[in-house]
Amino acid sequence: MEIIFKHVTHAYEANNPLAALGLDDVSVDIKDKKFTAIIGKTGSGKSTLVRHINALLKPTDGTIMVGDREINAETNNKNLKPLRKNVGMVFQFPESQLFEDTVEKDIMFGPMNFGVSEEDAKTAAHDMIKLVGLDEKYLSKSPFDLSGGQMRRVAIAGVLATHPETIILDEPTAGLDPVGRKEIMDLFKNLQSEGRTIILITHNMDDVANYADEVVVMHDGKKIAEGTPMEVFNNQKLLTDDVLTLPQSAVFAQKLAQKYFKFDQLPITISDLSTEIKRQLNGD
Numbered sequence: 001m002e003i004i005f006k007h008v009t010h011a012y013e014a015n016n017p018l019a020a021l022g023l024d025d026v027s028v029d030i031k032d033k034k035f036t037a038i039i040g041k042t043g044s045g046k047s048t049l050v051r052h053i054n055a056l057l058k059p060t061d062g063t064i065m066v067g068d069r070e071i072n073a074e075t076n077n078k079n080l081k082p083l084r085k086n087v088g089m090v091f092q093f094p095e096s097q098l099f100e101d102t103v104e105k106d107i108m109f110g111p112m113n114f115g116v117s118e119e120d121a122k123t124a125a126h127d128m129i130k131l132v133g134l135d136e137k138y139l140s141k142s143p144f145d146l147s148g149g150q151m152r153r154v155a156i157a158g159v160l161a162t163h164p165e166t167i168i169l170d171e172p173t174a175g176l177d178p179v180g181r182k183e184i185m186d187l188f189k190n191l192q193s194e195g196r197t198i199i200l201i202t203h204n205m206d207d208v209a210n211y212a213d214e215v216v217v218m219h220d221g222k223k224i225a226e227g228t229p230m231e232v233f234n235n236q237k238l239l240t241d242d243v244l245t246l247p248q249s250a251v252f253a254q255k256l257a258q259k260y261f262k263f264d265q266l267p268i269t270i271s272d273l274s275t276e277i278k279r280q281l282n283g284d
């Protein structure tokens with residue numbers, strides 16, 4: 001689903017003209033079926049931006065088009081269910097939202113809340129637990145007997161069980177080990193290849209380089225850049241202004257460029273870097 005922000009401003013403290021804006025005149029087009037990463041320092045407005053997509057927050061000014069649904073300052077809270085069914089949101093530490101006494105009931109909660117029958121919700125729970133890489137035997141366990149990584153997967157399964165077309169992830173891998181992180185990121189990339197639109201907030205620049213098609217850079221409530229990961233990580237102004245950090249491969253390439261190698265564009269993934277090094281060593 002295409003999501004278009006048109007001049008969106010969000011004032012958390014509308015009555016205080018001195019307070020910083022959560023969003024300041026942001027226009028951005030998040031493309032259908034793409035994997036878009038939202039990056040920027042702490043407090044730059046990333047979470048505020050994505051919370052407008054399912055109308056958890058309403059703009060003070062401007063509009064957001066989510067498919068053909070418009071969200072603006074006047075949008076009321078009635079009839080938001082179709083939107084929220086279509087836009088699944090995985091918050092930071094989603095396991096903190098688990099509350100049922102079995103994993104199965106927890107995963108079924110979302111679909112049943114959206115009017116799906118108990119039988120279909122059960123089927124969804126069985127399908128989704130496998131999709132997130134857990135055995136069906138976990139369905140009868142208490143979510144609170146699981147490890148942190150397993151709880152995270154159950155919480156994600158609960159969001160996926162409503163079959164949202166767009167999935168918003170607010171640092172979904174925070175606190176996971178590298179293997180757990182890669183498995184979860186690969187899962188989201190697979191969901192994208194099945195036709196979902198993925199929006200990821202992250203502080204992990206390697207995940208941006210490895211998984212995203214598009215990047216939006218936020219700073220002080222404003223969108224200050226957008227483009228492919230290659231374009232954004234090679235944007236000298238962003239680097240000089242210290243608004244973003246680089247993926248590890250690009251940092252390594254910068255070091256190599258001080259002595260032995262020359263890069264017209266900084267490689268941003270291990271595979272790009274090794275291809276470029278091989279090319280230069282062969283004198284191509």
Ligand SMILES: Nc1ncnc2c1ncn2[C@@H]1O[C@H](COP(=O)(O)OP(=O)(O)OP(=O)(O)O)[C@@H](O)[C@H]1O
Pocket residue numbers: 012013020021022040041042043044045046047048049
């Ligand atoms: N509930 C709130 N009330 C008042 N101000 C808020 C509220 N939530 C966020 N803000 C402010 O809005 C601005 C943007 O915050 P936001 O949480 O969107 O940033 P972020 O980029 O997601 O940060 P982080 O990376 O730490 O999650 C910050 O100045 C923040 O202090």
